[in-house]
Amino acid sequence: LCLNGEWQCEIDQSDSGLERGLLQRDLESRILVPFCPESPLSGIGKRDFLQVVWYKRQVEVPAAWSGKRVLLHFQAVDYDATVWIDGVEVKRHRGGFTPFTCELGKRAGQTLTITVRARDDHRIPQPRGKQSQQYDDYACFYTRTTGIWQTVWLEPVPETALRRPRITPDVAN
Secondary structure, eight states: OOOEEEEEEEEEEEEEEETTTTTTTTOOOOEEEESOOOSSTTTTTOOOOOSEEEEEEEEOOOGTTTEEEEEEESSSSSSSEEEEEEEEEEEEEEEEEEEEEHHHHHHHHEEEEEEEEEEEETTOOOTTTOOSSSSBBBTTBOOOOOOEHHHHEEEEESSOOOOOOOOOOTTTT
């Protein structure tokens, strides 16, 4: 179930969102996922340094997924992501270029509130590729990417499923 599309969004420059109740309330604006808030295609287009961006979306898990485990996949979130389901933390992931998955258990027919906090402090050492550390693009460095910037989706899987199949050939035989 692809979750790309409109999500609630709020920029949190002081990283005080937990204390201000962003986990419990609606967020103040909208964003088009999977575009980062720096991109005009996101509907925000704010190119300044963004310390923290919050996302929220409700989704109904199809009843047809009964008896299956539900996985929530993020193809990429830059940089330090925390994911909550219905206010309960289910995953923390660091790395702006690598996918990660949240195991949600059996949730068929339920309406879930997914909340994501993405921290991307440009002042601390972390892998950043060719993202500019200046306000503007320069030389081969381009506008920063904060938050969800690739596809998000839910997947039903059976109780027993392959996570990372690995095939090792035995060339000699």
